[in-house]
Amino acid sequence: MAKRVAVILSGCGVYDGTEIHEASAVLVHLSRAGAKVQMFAPNADQMHVVNHCEGKPTEEKRNILQESARIARGDVTDLANLDVSAFDALIIPGGFGVAKNLSDWAVKNKDCTIQPHLEKLIKAFHKAGKPLGMCCISPILAAKILPGCELTVGQDIECEKCVKLFLIIRCLWI
Secondary structure, rough: OEEEEEEOOOOOOOOOOOOOHHHHHHHHHHHHHEEEEEEEEEEOOOOOOOOOOEEEOOOOOEEEHHHHHHHHOOEEEHHOOOHHOOEEEEEEEOOOHHHHHHHHHHHHHHHHOHHHHHHHHHHHHHHOOEEEEEEEHHHHHHHOOOOEEEEEEEEEEOOOOEEEEEEEEOOOOO
């Protein structure tokens, strides 16, 4: 029987939504593994919209669910309808939408809050012992709300022109 995996998106685009390459890679690997995937996103406005050519915010307003539909080819469901009992695992690709739309980490850092319904879902998957997969910046969600998770976010400067962002997560599951 195919495993059922919920994938949570946070919009479309690395600077204000889900990082498209990460979402695509996750979906390809789940497909190759024979998983049955359903994508979800909050039905709410994005924190802001970024012009991805310039990397600067615009005055536009966009909806997270509608933007996520670009990645999901229209097949995306409101996060409010995600039933933990219907899925075997949860995956959240990265992108700054995690830090701006699923939480307020982009502006509050370690003092951030997680979108309340998403927090309940992550805790429910964890309590049920179901796997949680989080890419790039999304482990901040688990580190914030699950006891035993530690997370370090920082920069490793190799030269004046090259800066690599690295993310380390250590989960101590007891």
